[in-house]
Amino acid sequence: MSAHAPQPPQKPGEDPIRPHVFDGIAEYDKRLPNWWLMTLYASIAFAVVYWMATQHFGGKSDGEKVTAHIQGIRAAKLAAAGSYDDAALWEMSRNASIVAAGAATYASTCVACHGANLEGGIGLNLADAQWKHGGAPTTIMRAVAEGIAGTGMPPWGPMLGPKKTAEVTAFVLSKHPAP
Amino acid sequence: MSARNVTIHYNDKVVRQFLLATIIWGVVGMLVGVLIASQLNFWRANFDLPWLTFGRLRPLHTNAVIFAFVGNMMFAGVYYSTQRLVKARLASDFLSSLHFWGWQAIIVSAAITLPLGFSRGKEYAELIWPINIAVAGIWVVFAVNFFWTLARRQERNLYVAIWFYIGTIITVAMLYIVNHLSLPTSLTHSYPIFGGVQDALVQWWYGHNAVAFFLTTPILGIMYYFLPKAAERPVYSYRLSVIHFWSLVFVYIWAGPHHLLNTALPDWLQTLGMTFSLMLWAPSWGGMLNGLLTLRGAWDKLRTEPVLKFFAAAVTFYGMATFEGPLLSIKSVNALGHYTDWIIGHVHAGALGWNGFMAAGMIYWLVPRLWNKPLYSTALANIHFWLGIVGILLYVAAMWVSGITQGLMLNATAEGGTVLAYPNFLDTLNSIRVLMGLRIVGGGLYLVGFLLLGYNVLRSIRGARAVDGVAEVFVDDTPSPRVGVAGTIFNPPVIFSALGTLFACVWMFGGDFLQLVGLFGTALCVILAWLHFESRSRGWADWYERLLVNAAPFTVLTFLAVAAGGLIQIIPTVVVNRAQNVEDRIQVPYTPLELAGRDIYVSEGCYNCHSQMIRTLVPDVMRYGDYSRLGESIYDHPYQWGSRRIGPDLARVGGKYPDSWHYHHMLNPRAISPGSNMPNYPWLFERDTDVAALPSKLAVQRTLGVPYPDWSEAELKAQVDEQAAGIAARLRAADILVEPSREIVALIAYLQKLGKSEPVTPQVASAKP
Numbered sequence: 001m002s003a004h005a006p007q008p009p010q011k012p013g014e015d016p017i018r019p020h021v022f023d024g025i026a027e028y029d030k031r032l033p034n035w036w037l038m039t040l041y042a043s044i045a046f047a048v049v050y051w052m053a054t055q056h057f058g059g060k061s062d063g064e065k066v067t068a069h070i071q072g073i074r075a076a077k078l079a080a081a082g083s084y085d086d087a088a089l090w091e092m093s094r095n096a097s098i099v100a101a102g103a104a105t106y107a108s109t110c111v112a113c114h115g116a117n118l119e120g121g122i123g124l125n126l127a128d129a130q131w132k133h134g135g136a137p138t139t140i141m142r143a144v145a146e147g148i149a150g151t152g153m154p155p156w157g158p159m160l161g162p163k164k165t166a167e168v169t170a171f172v173l174s175k176h177p178a179p
Numbered sequence: 180m181s182a183r184n185v186t187i188h189y190n191d192k193v194v195r196q197f198l199l200a201t202i203i204w205g206v207v208g209m210l211v212g213v214l215i216a217s218q219l220n221f222w223r224a225n226f227d228l229p230w231l232t233f234g235r236l237r238p239l240h241t242n243a244v245i246f247a248f249v250g251n252m253m254f255a256g257v258y259y260s261t262q263r264l265v266k267a268r269l270a271s272d273f274l275s276s277l278h279f280w281g282w283q284a285i286i287v288s289a290a291i292t293l294p295l296g297f298s299r300g301k302e303y304a305e306l307i308w309p310i311n312i313a314v315a316g317i318w319v320v321f322a323v324n325f326f327w328t329l330a331r332r333q334e335r336n337l338y339v340a341i342w343f344y345i346g347t348i349i350t351v352a353m354l355y356i357v358n359h360l361s362l363p364t365s366l367t368h369s370y371p372i373f374g375g376v377q378d379a380l381v382q383w384w385y386g387h388n389a390v391a392f393f394l395t396t397p398i399l400g401i402m403y404y405f406l407p408k409a410a411e412r413p414v415y416s417y418r419l420s421v422i423h424f425w426s427l428v429f430v431y432i433w434a435g436p437h438h439l440l441n442t443a444l445p446d447w448l449q450t451l452g453m454t455f456s457l458m459l460w461a462p463s464w465g466g467m468l469n470g471l472l473t474l475r476g477a478w479d480k481l482r483t484e485p486v487l488k489f490f491a492a493a494v495t496f497y498g499m500a501t502f503e504g505p506l507l508s509i510k511s512v513n514a515l516g517h518y519t520d521w522i523i524g525h526v527h528a529g530a531l532g533w534n535g536f537m538a539a540g541m542i543y544w545l546v547p548r549l550w551n552k553p554l555y556s557t558a559l560a561n562i563h564f565w566l567g568i569v570g571i572l573l574y575v576a577a578m579w580v581s582g583i584t585q586g587l588m589l590n591a592t593a594e595g596g597t598v599l600a601y602p603n604f605l606d607t608l609n610s611i612r613v614l615m616g617l618r619i620v621g622g623g624l625y626l627v628g629f630l631l632l633g634y635n636v637l638r639s640i641r642g643a644r645a646v647d648g649v650a651e652v653f654v655d656d657t658p659s660p661r662v663g664v665a666g667t668i669f670n671p672p673v674i675f676s677a678l679g680t681l682f683a684c685v686w687m688f689g690g691d692f693l694q695l696v697g698l699f700g701t702a703l704c705v706i707l708a709w710l711h712f713e714s715r716s717r718g719w720a721d722w723y724e725r726l727l728v729n730a731a732p733f734t735v736l737t738f739l740a741v742a743a744g745g746l747i748q749i750i751p752t753v754v755v756n757r758a759q760n761v762e763d764r765i766q767v768p769y770t771p772l773e774l775a776g777r778d779i780y781v782s783e784g785c786y787n788c789h790s791q792m793i794r795t796l797v798p799d800v801m802r803y804g805d806y807s808r809l810g811e812s813i814y815d816h817p818y819q820w821g822s823r824r825i826g827p828d829l830a831r832v833g834g835k836y837p838d839s840w841h842y843h844h845m846l847n848p849r850a851i852s853p854g855s856n857m858p859n860y861p862w863l864f865e866r867d868t869d870v871a872a873l874p875s876k877l878a879v880q881r882t883l884g885v886p887y888p889d890w891s892e893a894e895l896k897a898q899v900d901e902q903a904a905g906i907a908a909r910l911r912a913a914d915i916l917v918e919p920s921r922e923i924v925a926l927i928a929y930l931q932k933l934g935k936s937e938p939v940t941p942q943v944a945s946a947k948p
Contacts, residue, residue: 018417022338023263025404026413032422036468040426040461047454051687054450056694061446062795063762063806069797073597080597108603112851113840122839122851122913152837158801161598 080162089137092166093173102171105164109156118175123153126172141169182655185333189262189648193275195549197255200283201538202633204251207290208243209626215240216622218858219825220615222849225858230294232858234784238305239293244530245303245393246314247286252538253397254278254321257344259545260404261325264341265332266652274324281317285310297367300781300817301382303389304358308369311359318355322348326730333654335728339420343400345734346428350392350741357745358385362882364875368778370816372883373753376809378818379439380448380752384745387435392741394529395497396428398537399466402494405541407473409486415472421723423465428737430459432744437508440517441794442820443762443809447687448748449510455744456508463501470494485560489540492568496532500525514796515586518824520611520618524578531571531625539563539632546639551646555638563628563635570624573617581614590798599801604827605854659728667732670722671715675708680743761810764936768814768885769929771877771895772902775868776929778876779922781817783860790821791830791933804831804934811936814885826857831934838906839913841927864917868925870899902928 018027060068092098106114113123124132133143145157145165157165218224218233225232262269269275288310298305306314325348329341337345358381361369373381407414414420436444436452471494474487481487503525507516516522543560547553554560588607591600601607667673679701686697712719726733769777780786791812793803800806807830812818821828836844843850846864848857874892881887890898903919906927910917917924 017413020336022334022336023260023404023408025338025407027339027417027420028413028415029418030416032416032419033468036461036464039464040458043454043458043460047458050454051450055447055687058446062441066795066797066800066806070800073797073801076595076597108606112853122837122843152840154835159599159602161594163594164598164602 077157077162084138084141084162084166086137089141089166089169089173090178092170093137093176094178095170098167099171099174101164102167102169102174105160105168106171109160110168113152118172127175129176137169137173140172141165144169182653182657184651185654187262187266187268187333187650187652189259189650190269190272190275191259191549191647192645193269193272193279194255194259194545195645196279197251197258198542198545198549199636200279201248201251201255201542202636204243204247204286205535205538205629206626206633208240208248209622209629211236211240211243213619213622213626216615216619219856220612220619222856222858227859227861229296229783229862232783232860234787234858235294235296235298237787238298238302238784239290241303242289242293242305243286245389246289249394249398249530249534249538250282252534252541253347253393253401254282255545256401256405256541257325257397260340260401261328261344263648263650264334264338264404265329266334266650266654267328267332270324270327270331274320274327278317278320278324281313281320285313285317288313292367296782296784298782298784299359299361299369299371300784300786300819301358301371301378302786302822303386304382305784307367308359308361308363309366311355311361315352315356315359318348318352322352326734329730332730333652335655335659337727337730337733338403339414339417339424340400340403342420342424342733342737343396343403345730346424346737346741347392347397347400349734349738350388350396350428350432353738353742353745354385354388354392357749358382362879364879365872368872368876370876370879370883372816373818374816374883374885375813375818376444377749377753378816379442379444379820380436380749382818383438384432384435384749387438388432390526390529391427391431391434394534395431398534401537401541402466402470402490405544406470406490406494409484409490409540409544410474410477410480412473412475412477415469415475419465419469423462423469425740426462427459427466429740429743430455430462432741433748434459434508436748437513438822439820440508440510440513441796441799442792443795443807443812445752445809448752451748453508453510456505460502460505463504464498467494467498467501470497483557485557485564486540486544488561488564489536489543492564493533493536493540496528496536496571500529500533503528514794515590516582517794518790518822519582519586519589520578520614521582521586522823524575524582527571527578527622528575531567531574535571535625535629536567539567539629542632542636546636548648549645550640550643552639552643555635559631559635563631566624566628566631570621570626570628572621573624574621577614577617577621581611581618584614585611589802590796592798592801599798602802604802605852608825608856609854660725662722662725662729662732664732666722666725667729667735671708671711672719672722673736675704675711679704679708684747761813761939762808763810763938764808765810765939766812766814766936767932768887769932770898770902771873771890772868772899772925772928773932774876774880774929775870775873775899776922776925776927779863779868779926780929781819785829786819786821788823788825788857790824790828792820793828793830799828803828808936810939811934814880816880816883816885826855829930829933833931833933833935837913838909838927838931839915841930842910842913842915842917842923845923845926860923863923863926864921866922867918867920868899868903868922870896870920873899 015028015030018029113121114126115121118127119125133139133148143153145155147153147155214224215233215236258269289306292307292310293305297307299307325344360372362372363369371378403414433451433455436448437456440449440452474491477487481491507513507525543554585607588601588610592598593600682697682700682704685693686701689697793799793805793807795806812820840851844852845860847859848855873895877887877890877895900919903924906924907917907919
């Protein structure tokens with residue numbers, strides 16, 4: 001190497017510097033920090049263990065786990081739904097706090113199609129005495145919960161659950177005279 | 180041995196051009212960002228105009244920030260530093276000019292076509308195919324210019340910045356070309372050749388690595404040049420550079436599937452996406468450490484030097500974002516954060532904090548040197564810094580709170596876990612309105628700071644004469660030691676790495692016995708490599724020094740390192756028989772009218788706010804229905820799984836509401852869903868569906884393997900008319916009069932098809948073509 005080759009500045013007592021300078025940029029060659037190396041090694045070890053745990057010794061797939069969980073929820077709902085009969089729903093429809101709760105659900109979920117005053121629109125009129133799909137309280141509740149196939153009335157049971165479904169049924173019934 | 184002094188005149192004109200373009204496109208990209216952030220809170224800011232709606236402007240924002248702002252900044256930084264690091268003027272003034280003007284032409288054509296609704300429907304890959312070809316062509320111009328300059332270099336050794344530039348150029352070329360493979364149906368429209376899960380996998384292999392190799396590696400290279408120059412300190416550690424460069428380029432490529440966690444993507448790919456993201460943490464922080472620790476001994480300069488302030492903050496944001504990334508890639512964390520604003524906060528910590536601040540520091544450092552005049556105002560630059568810091572912190576913090584709030588609300592259940600606590604999606608949207616407002620403020624502050632930069636630069640260069648750098652450099656003409664093909668491949672580091680990777684693949688994918696062979700083989704490789712390194716470390720270092728004076732072998736090894744991950748993840752998914760990739764359902768192909776509707780959905784950018792992917796998560800299934808199967812999107816070119824839920828998922832929206840619901844909802848979403856922030860789409864009710872384009876679209880779909888019969892044009896037209904008339908009749912029954920030819924009818928046909936599939940057993944499926 002020629003005598004006038006650029007050499008990196010080297011102060012006494014400093015770490016060794018690489019024998020090369022790029023446009024004035026020199027480089028130390030310091031040891032890698034231990035915590036950094038440990039992070040790297042630990043993440044690699046985790047990757048090996050995690051792959052074995054999920055791919056070689058894994059149990060059910062994510063889909064199977066979700067399906068099992070959802071079936072549990074369905075069973076619990078079916079058990080709860082049995083406790084509402086016509087008389088109970090009529091009684092609920094005369095209970096101010098239940099009707100208020102049902103009105104709130106109606107305002108967020110039903111109003112777009114059935115109108116602010118139950119006068120109908122995209123969906124049927126719920127304020128008149130006509131019940132195209134049956135007017136018994138449990139029938140109305142089933143229509144809310146399971147929907148009416150082919151009409152655009154979706155099943156709301158899965159979204160609302162039995163309690164809210166019963167409340168919103170009670171709210172609709174509150175606009176009708178009790179028998 | 181011969182040595183001499185030579186004088187080099189650098190091509191700094193192209194650097195100045197790219198630098199000014201960076202500022203202009205930065206302002207445009209950020210301005211559109213503030214506009215679309217406002218649209219999310221104030222739907223009227225969509226102005227009921229097609230070319231100003233969120234779905235069309237959001238792609239403009241992302242493309243402008245990535246390819247126009249950071250792209251121009253990258254080219255300025257790469258060209259300035261490379262010439263000085265390799266002691267050579269850029270190889271060709273013509274190619275430099277062509278690169279600059281070609282890139283600006285691409286940006287302008289993107290800024291015109293995206294608002295007009297020309298889109299491929301894949302994120303950060305929306306540009307239509309003629310522009311794709313132009314991008315690839317200009318990228319090749321860049322590559323030729325760069326590698327030609329390397330070939331003519333008068334500095335034998337390749338500095339770490341150059342390693343990162345090499346990695347950038349070859350990897351972006353590979354990603355861009357593969358993800359943009361399409362079959363055109365017209366001059367402005369094409370379908371990607373991959374469909375469904377394959378398209379999703381290729382898209383995020385590309386999308387994730389656009390972040391890696393467009394927004395990270397070139398900027399790391401720029402950091403390695405400009406930060407030590409500004410700090411006037413040696414780089415902290417060369418060996419850290421070596422380790423973090425190679426681990427970064429090898430590991431990054433594998434992490435793409437973390438964008439698809441808990442989806443229908445096969446589990447092994449999700450697992451690789453998660454574990455490689457975690458393994459990416461240390462390599463990323465290697466770059467942060469080398470940046471921050473280089474500032475040791477120069478911290479006092481931060482008080483007075485805005486350039487170093489910006490660099491220190493940028494590298495800190497890089498460290499924060501690259502810690503957050505692995506965290507978000509953990510499946511359970513992702514279940515909360517995915518599809519929410521948390522991700523938006525994460526990317527802006529990267530784009531504004533890391534890229535934006537690196538750009539600002541670089542510009543403030545370059546302007547006085549390129550125009551030979553001191554910066555107009557250091558005080559203004561300091562104000563820019565503080566406005567930027569406050570803006571980005573406000574932005575990121577708001578998005579964290581917003582994302583976690585909405586994620587928790589969407590996942591919350593009541594009544595013993597049997598029902599959703601917030602069944603109405605809009606309740607979750609309207610609870611983050613304040614935070615979305617804070618984002619506008621944060622982003623606005625950042626933009627004001629950047630405008631100050633523009634003003635400062637304008638005042639600095641006004642009346643100043645541009646000067647090109649001239650350097651008297653010492654050149655050593657001693658011939659470099661060659662490594663050759665054998666020296667490149669047959670040496671301990673490469674052999675151990677290759678064998679280790681090979682055995683690891685055998686372990687991961689092999690059967691019972693092979694698994695064990697693979698596991699022991701991998702372990703053996705690691706132990707042997709370690710022993711060899713301990714006893715012959717000098718040999719490893721010498722080999723690497725030799726490699727560093729050989730640009731072509733270095734490039735080949737870099738390419739092999741980045742290609743490995745993609746090959747192993749994508750090829751099995753692409754070559755696998757489609758029938759085995761459907762789980763238990765297979766999509767019913769769209770009717771011609773539904774396909775036309777789907778193209779409207781893609782063109783309007785609906786995927787920017789609506790996913791079509793119900794994840795294998797209980798709250799997702801409770802809200803949207805049974806989880807999505809692979810087979811349900813197998814014929815989707817492009818896939819539309821989405822990445823953000825500003826509105827609800829649409830995978831099973833078909834048949835959920837009557838046609839009239841969709842009609843009213845598209846005309847005025849708030850008439851049906853009070854509190855919605857969705858734009859109105861009045862033009863869909865005035866424009867006619869492009870039926871004439873359908874024959875060539877169906878022909879391309881058939882070529883791509885979608886089982887369409889070979890209908891004549893008349894048959895096709897008859898089908899479209901019949902289905903459209905049916906929808907119009909149903910709407911008439913609901914007191915709505917609409918011409919069956921309108922776009923809204925096709926869109927309703929498509930929306931009502933979503934989620935319609937038929938069950939299959941594996942036997943039936945394998946009998947299909």
